[in-house]
Amino acid sequence: MIPVEVFRSEASAAHLHQQVRWREGLQCPRCQSESVIKYGSYREYQRYRCKNCGRTFNDKTGTIFACVEIGLDKLLFAFYSLLRFNTSIRQLDAELDVSYRSLHRRVEHSSDALDAPRIDLAGPVEIDEFYVSAGKKGGERDGWSRSRGLSKRGRGSYDGDKPPVFALVDRGSDQRYVIPSKSADESTVRLLLDDHEEESLTVYTDGFRAYDPLEKDETYQREAVIHGEGEYVDGDAHLNTCKSHRRGISKNKLTAYLRLFELRRKILRKPGRDALKEIIQTVL
Numbered sequence: 556m557i558p559v560e561v562f563r564s565e566a567s568a569a570h571l572h573q574q575v576r577w578r579e580g581l582q583c584p585r586c587q588s589e590s591v592i593k594y595g596s597y598r599e600y601q602r603y604r605c606k607n608c609g610r611t612f613n614d615k616t617g618t619i620f621a622c623v624e625i626g627l628d629k630l631l632f633a634f635y636s637l638l639r640f641n642t643s644i645r646q647l648d649a650e651l652d653v654s655y656r657s658l659h660r661r662v663e664h665s666s667d668a669l670d671a672p673r674i675d676l677a678g679p680v681e682i683d684e685f686y687v688s689a690g691k692k693g694g695e696r697d698g699w700s701r702s703r704g705l706s707k708r709g710r711g712s713y714d715g716d717k718p719p720v721f722a723l724v725d726r727g728s729d730q731r732y733v734i735p736s737k738s739a740d741e742s743t744v745r746l747l748l749d750d751h752e753e754e755s756l757t758v759y760t761d762g763f764r765a766y767d768p769l770e771k772d773e774t775y776q777r778e779a780v781i782h783g784e785g786e787y788v789d790g791d792a793h794l795n796t797c798k799s800h801r802r803g804i805s806k807n808k809l810t811a812y813l814r815l816f817e818l819r820r821k822i823l824r825k826p827g828r829d830a831l832k833e834i835i836q837t838v839l
């Protein structure tokens with residue numbers, strides 16, 4: 556169910572946001588002290604004063620929602636429909652009566668807020684690759700496609716309109732990663748799988764030839780399996796975006812889109828209100 560009650564007013568949106576933000580208790584965003592008292596309000600938002608550093612802050616301070624001209628009710632609805640229904644930002648523009656520019660800027664910022672850890676694999680690991688359509692004009696990137704046929708493998712390029720993207724599921728740590736890459740080849744596969752705890756890492760792959768060299772490498776135990784569609788979609792598991800600046804595998808213009816894409820998969824099976832909480836928690 557769509558959590559319409561949250562979108563009804565800025566006050567109700569502010570209430571949900573407050574619940575999610577302080578789910579582990581109140582904390583000063585500046586000095587991290589938990590010695591915090593209520594201190595009036597700022598519009599729909601509770602204000603606080605830190606007894607340690609003396610500064611005041613409110614529910615939105617230090618989040619991507621701070622200093623935003625769009626009401627939180629509209630903003631949350633925008634995120635919800637973008638992620639849940641693949642709505643375009645232009646559609647929302649008409650629906651919410653907020654400008655395309657400001658909404659787009661917010662979404663971009665929120666993607667930046669989704670930072671990521673480096674890959675450290677416990678194993679066994681599933682790895683799979685797909686291709687994203689990302690070359691649309693105007694910054695709108697709707698939809699993605701998955702090319703399973705061998706004939707289409709390797710066609711996508713980082714600079715082209717269908718860059719390859721790797722999805723990693725670490726069954727050992729229950730971590731998931733979605734990583735855009737320059738090409739779907741052996742060296743990329745090796746870079747992605749390089750950091751593992753055990754001497755030999757078990758890797759489940761499909762029949763794609765870029766994984767073949769793993770067979771001859773004793774630091775890997777390759778198991779070829781064919782994944783069904785939606786294999787990586789699991790509401791209980793933890794998703795993480797992987798960004799490896801150090802090696803230059805990922806980042807760039809695609810990253811923002813991919814983070815939202817990944818979040819979309821994560822909330823796929825969650826009920827409306829839980830999905831929205833997950834969204835807030837992720838973009839905060």
Ligand SMILES: [Zn+2]
Pocket residue numbers: 583584585586587588605606607608609610
């Ligand atoms: Zn403080």
